[in-house]
Amino acid sequence: MKLNRRQFVGATAGAAAATLSAPHVYAASHGGKPKVVVVGGGAGGATVARYLAKDAGDALDITLIEPTRVYYTCFFSNLYIGGFRTIESLAHDYGTIASMGVNVVHDYVVGVDRDAKSVTTASGDTLMYDRLVLSPGIDFVDGAVPGWDVTAQNKMPHAYKAGSQSQLLKAQIEAMPEGGTFAMVAPPNPFRCPPGPYERVSMVAHLLSDINPTAKILIADPKENFSKQGLFEEGWNKHYAGMITRIGPDFGGNNVEVNPDEMTLTIDGEVNNVDVCNVIPAMKAGVICERAGLNEGNWAPVSGHTMQSRIDENVHVLGDACAQGDMPKSGFSANSQAKVAAMAVRGALTDSRVFPAKFSNTCWSLIDTDDGVKVGASYEATDEKIAKTDGFISQTGEDAALRKATFEESVGWYEGISSDIFG
Ligand SMILES: Cc1cc2nc3c(=O)[nH]c(=O)nc-3n(C[C@H](O)[C@H](O)[C@H](O)COP(=O)(O)OP(=O)(O)OC[C@H]3O[C@@H](n4cnc5c(N)ncnc54)[C@H](O)[C@@H]3O)c2cc1C
Numbered sequence: 001m002k003l004n005r006r007q008f009v010g011a012t013a014g015a016a017a018a019t020l021s022a023p024h025v026y027a028a029s030h031g032g033k034p035k036v037v038v039v040g041g042g043a044g045g046a047t048v049a050r051y052l053a054k055d056a057g058d059a060l061d062i063t064l065i066e067p068t069r070v071y072y073t074c075f076f077s078n079l080y081i082g083g084f085r086t087i088e089s090l091a092h093d094y095g096t097i098a099s100m101g102v103n104v105v106h107d108y109v110v111g112v113d114r115d116a117k118s119v120t121t122a123s124g125d126t127l128m129y130d131r132l133v134l135s136p137g138i139d140f141v142d143g144a145v146p147g148w149d150v151t152a153q154n155k156m157p158h159a160y161k162a163g164s165q166s167q168l169l170k171a172q173i174e175a176m177p178e179g180g181t182f183a184m185v186a187p188p189n190p191f192r193c194p195p196g197p198y199e200r201v202s203m204v205a206h207l208l209s210d211i212n213p214t215a216k217i218l219i220a221d222p223k224e225n226f227s228k229q230g231l232f233e234e235g236w237n238k239h240y241a242g243m244i245t246r247i248g249p250d251f252g253g254n255n256v257e258v259n260p261d262e263m264t265l266t267i268d269g270e271v272n273n274v275d276v277c278n279v280i281p282a283m284k285a286g287v288i289c290e291r292a293g294l295n296e297g298n299w300a301p302v303s304g305h306t307m308q309s310r311i312d313e314n315v316h317v318l319g320d321a322c323a324q325g326d327m328p329k330s331g332f333s334a335n336s337q338a339k340v341a342a343m344a345v346r347g348a349l350t351d352s353r354v355f356p357a358k359f360s361n362t363c364w365s366l367i368d369t370d371d372g373v374k375v376g377a378s379y380e381a382t383d384e385k386i387a388k389t390d391g392f393i394s395q396t397g398e399d400a401a402l403r404k405a406t407f408e409e410s411v412g413w414y415e416g417i418s419s420d421i422f423g
Helices: 006-014 042-055 077-082 096-098 166-173 196-211 229-239 286-291 331-349 402-420
Strands: 035-039 062-066 070-072 092-093 103-104 107-113 119-123 124-127 130-136 136-139 181-185 217-218 244-246 256-259 264-267 270-273 276-279 283-285 316-317 360-366 371-380 386-395
Touching: 035 042, 035 124, 035 386, 042 096, 042 331, 042 402, 070 256, 077 166, 077 360, 092 402, 096 103, 107 286, 119 166, 130 386, 166 196, 166 331, 181 196, 181 270, 181 402, 196 217, 196 229, 196 360, 229 360, 229 371, 276 283, 283 286, 283 402, 316 331, 331 360, 371 402
Parallel strands: 035 062, 035 130, 062 103, 130 316, 181 217, 181 276, 217 244
Antiparallel strands: 070 092, 107 119, 119 124, 136 283, 256 264, 264 270, 360 371, 371 386
16 A cells, blocks of 8 residues: 555644634734744654644744754665665755745754743844744764764764765765675664664665675664564565674673774674674753753653643653653654644644644564565553554565565655655
8 A cells, every 4th residue: 555645644643633713812922923933843843833834824933943954864764775765865955844934944952041931043043932842853872882972973873863974874885895794783772763773784784785795784782672673583584694693682782882993893892893883872862952951861751642841831842852651763753743742832822722632653664675564553642641552563474565565655654754744
């Protein structure tokens, strides 16, 4: 089954189905129309800005702050590495959102004054808000992988924010010596896109099978188990037998150190010379959440009913940055949460109705050509968290036609979600 844009939006817009009644004049704290500032123009933030403009554009003054002019989706960036997509096909701009009346500001937010209800940008501007929406994605935990910090990301890329990092990683793989070693340091839970590292391994193996078939892949993994493990391992045995070795925590996969100058990965005291080292460190909410004083630990806790921060009801946090409960950190989740947040912001600042929050997510992964698998679930908000209500997962041993159909479904999803986010 191919998902087209209309089906994707229809399938996921339960929460966004609210119809607007005539907006009343909200007593904006700074005069004029109520002001909404959205920080981060990725899967979560761009969706909020677009849905607010679409459904309440006349009643609200909406600003989206995002440093980059072109956003490259992490989703399908592994397929770029595998040779199934071009980098250009992952690129999206903000022209449509701007034309819908959103004030798109290309800048970086460096501070939030929650008492004054204002944000400050790197170029020195201050913007006032009635509601603030933060969807800044992830940053990396300092010191998570001994020997690595962001100054080493050119020698040992993470490629966990897409664009130049994805291009760099692919170029390094293509330049590997014959029979060389690609290494990955996998992250601990929780992290962005649970199947992402393992889909990446599949795509690297696919590329190497083509251009460097005697090359090896070595994964150091601090986790006992990982998402869709049975499906990935079945696929690796089928398509890439003998190429991939994963070292879990029982054999020291949680005790690693890297040396970017020497290009070594040390696992439990044993030094491995590697040709490419993809370091994916432990993650935390984008730093602005910490600066705004909205984190507990590494993430910003929210109420699933509205995606409001549990620390400040005038701030909504969504996507990878929030601690919400059962949903995985994915683009699909961020987009789904964004519609709930947009509805809640509209409800608070205009007269529109607010419906019970419902969410959904599916994570597709490609293992080899036309060999697609998926895992997904539906969720609802409880007072405690966003709670899973039911789920599904591909099965091992599925036939080729079903796997091909699953892959084609993911291609339809990509087109659908991209236009739902960026217009
Ligand atoms: C390899 C890989 C594969 C993936 N595959 C899938 C997949 O198949 N399906 C899926 O659903 N998800 C997938 N994901 C996960 C998905 O990309 C993320 O979960 C999603 O992008 C999260 O959305 P977000 O809005 O929270 O963050 P992002 O999309 O990262 O957006 C955050 C934005 O905020 C901006 N920003 C950060 N700080 C500031 C600041 N202080 N001021 C202004 N702007 C700021 C950033 O520039 C960025 O554009 C994948 C991820 C990876 C790494």
